Amino acid sequence: MSAASPTPDPSIRPADRRVSARIGAIAESATLAVDAKAKALKAAGRPVIGFGAGEPDFPTPGYIVDAAVAACRDPKNHRYTPAGGLPELKAAIAAKTLRDSGWAVEPSQVLVTNGGKQAIYEAFATILDPGDEVIVPAPYWTTYPESIQLAGGVPVEVVADEHSGYKVTVEQLEAARTENTKVLLFVSPSNPTGSVYTRAEVEAVGRWAAEHGLWVLTDEIYEHLVYGDAEFVSLPVAVPELADKCLVVNGVAKTYAMTGWRVGWVIGPQDVIKAATNLQSHATSNVSNVAQVAALAAVSGDLSAVHEMRVAFDRRRQTIVRMLSEIDGVVCPEPEGAFYVYPSVKGLLGKEIRGRRPRSSAELATLILDEAEVAVVPGEAFGTPGYLRLSYALGDEDLVEGATRLQKLLAEAQD
Known part of the structure; x- marks a missing residue:
């Protein structure tokens, strides 16, 4: 699939175009948007756990x-x-x-x-x-x-x-x-x-x-x-x-x-x-x-600090893969690098969860944020609907808590 470059509407005078076609065609960064929403909800006092942004939770050495x-x-x-x-x-x-x-x-x-x-x-x-x-x-x-x-x-x-x-x-x-x-x-x-x-x-x-x-x-x-x-x-x-x-x-x-x-x-x-x-x-x-x-x-400098972070990421990787794989309707391949999992949630789409039937991974991500207060990024942002991206670059306790909330919520899915 290919995308054509944006072209301006010839029926509109150039002086009347408020935003160029080139810039108007840019989509907001979905990962940053999810992260911003999660942080805004946290600031409002809600206990949101964010799996959105790909950002290590460690301080700079x-x-x-x-x-x-x-x-x-x-x-x-x-x-x-x-x-x-x-x-x-x-x-x-x-x-x-x-x-x-x-x-x-x-x-x-x-x-x-x-x-x-x-x-x-x-x-x-x-x-x-x-x-x-x-x-x-x-x-x-x-x-x-x-x-x-x-x-x-x-x-x-x-x-x-x-x-x-x-x-x-x-x-x-x-x-x-x-x-x-x-x-x-x-x-x-x-x-x-x-x-x-x-x-x-x-x-x-x-x-x-x-x-x-x-x-x-x-x-x-x-x-x-x-x-x-x-x-x-x-x-x-x-x-x-x-x-x-x-x-x-x-x-x-x-x-x-x-x-x-x-x-x-x-x-x-x-x-x-x-x-x-x-x-x-x-x-x-x-x-x-x-x-x-x-x-x-x-x-x-040397790579000692990097090694320490990698050990933590590896531990979290194994934990989140295990916990997500325990959810019926979720298929979570084990990643070999970076700090993300990208599970398929196609088995959950169309099923009823708390009175709603998400038909897309975007709708499911919205439901998860509303009902479990967990922020994830839908696969639509990455060109493949039917998946979710979760970053495991967050603290161990938050990771387990967030995955536990997902398990409890998605266990309610029914035909």
Whole structure:
């Protein structure tokens, strides 16, 4: 399935259009909307438990905060700095990339951005022309198709379900490829499903893209959050011949519990990164210097804090999968990465629950919030109705309480 780029209504005078067709077509971030609603209800005194936002509940490690405090006091950070990022941070990101994924890149191949979302948008804006198609495996994170369309591209969805572990095949990708296909979006570990492609699967996808001369944008933000026997594999490392047409997006948000600091980056060929840097020089100029210094401390330090968080996430992962799997009508595959579960709730749709018969996962999510005071995100937000996404990046007690409420409410479902 593909979506056409929005066009203005020719019957309306330009001066009478209050919002452009391009911006008017953007949907609100569903995950942030659910999180905002949950927080508003909490502020009103309701005991809402939020599984909505993908945000670690841990504080940013102290040594990172200390670096930011010191940066605030240094006058050099009170001034403009290069639009593409502090040179020392770009060098540290290059070193971290070699350390963590085995990909050797130059600092000139790095652009530091205001979080991963800006990295994704600027990457697409830099390589897409109007009408270029981007293959987008679904379920997908809500921001991907919006960024593609903002950049003038056309997202083409390829759907995988729980039976394939939410992973698309090369055969599916080939069926979606047309003469207008320019880019493949590839994400492993995945938001929203937690799926992780094996090394063999990564290599097969990469070889297919290289064979057809396609670009690949790969989002590696969850690289350190894999569990059990799962392995994170960086696409340009697995398929080196793809490196000259590969853009890698990453950031400190998930690995170091720094969602609010807003530091991400994109790595790619020097000419593309130079062009993206030019775009950023007009859009935002440099990322906050204080946040960049904090990110420098993060990527230059060891991964001990990350390991501690991963242990907690793994424990919570097993707990929520077990509890959701005990609910009749719910099928919950065990995720291998990130910090989300993506259960199918198709077996509950159309059944009566407290006098209501939800016909969609969106209606079910609303019922759950109203009746159990638990916030979840419906699958409609990720391109696949019939599912719910729950983040398990919240405290153990809240997780168990929230899952218990779901068990009690959904046990009432009847034909």
